[in-house]
Amino acid sequence: AAMRHLPYFCRGKVVKGFGRGSKELGIPTANFSEQVVESFPSDISTGIYYGWACVGNGDVHKMVLSIGWNPFYKNTKKSVETHIIHTFKEDFYGEILSILIVGYIRPEKNFDSLETLISAIQEDIEEAKRQLDLPEHLKLKDNNFFHLPEGKIMNHH
Ligand code: ADP
Ligand code: MG
Secondary structure (H helix, E strand, O other): OOOOOOOEEEEEEEEOOOOOOOOOOOOOOEEEOHHHHHOOOOOOOOEEEEEEEEEOOOOOEEEEEEEEEOHHHOOOOEEEEEEEOOOOOOOOOOOEEEEEEEEEEEOOOOOOOHHHHHHHHHHHHHHHHHHHOOHHHHHHHHOHHHOOOOOOOOOOO
16 A cells, blocks of 8 residues: 555655754754645555655765654644765755655654664665665666656656
8 A cells, every 4th residue: 555656756845844853863854845745645654665866956866765744733744754865965955855755664663762763764774775776676766857857747656
């Protein structure tokens, strides 16, 4: 069921999140605005996904993505946060992030400690890297979506 909407293409501005300190954990997540999140299929499963991402007209990188319940709205709205598997020299708030969601890793979970949370995310990152190296997933990195001007967004599903 989680795979029904995949692959999923999405483009939008990076906004300030709710400062849960992802960056301090070494795992910054670029948040999409509420408006972009609302444009997602309402029945898309929460959880952890993997795919490809690019900032502005930059290079395409591997990413892990979390679709979760947004605590700011008392868990009635979703949040969509992308961790790009690349080290950036600077933050990119306000820039256009393009993502292509390719596959699903696992549902959302609660963790007893920060250590178990961090190690789960590190495993997600390793799983994403492995999956995205498979030829069928690697080929999506060159999708025209990443080279099209803004506004020409299509969803294939
Ligand atoms: P916020 O709560 O504002 O989302 P985070 O701690 O999650 O703060 O940090 C996210 C910000 O870090 C992004 O909006 C982006 O500007 C920056 N950033 C730097 N490197 C990355 C990366 N590899 N992946 C995602 N965001 C990154
Ligand atoms: Mg964030």
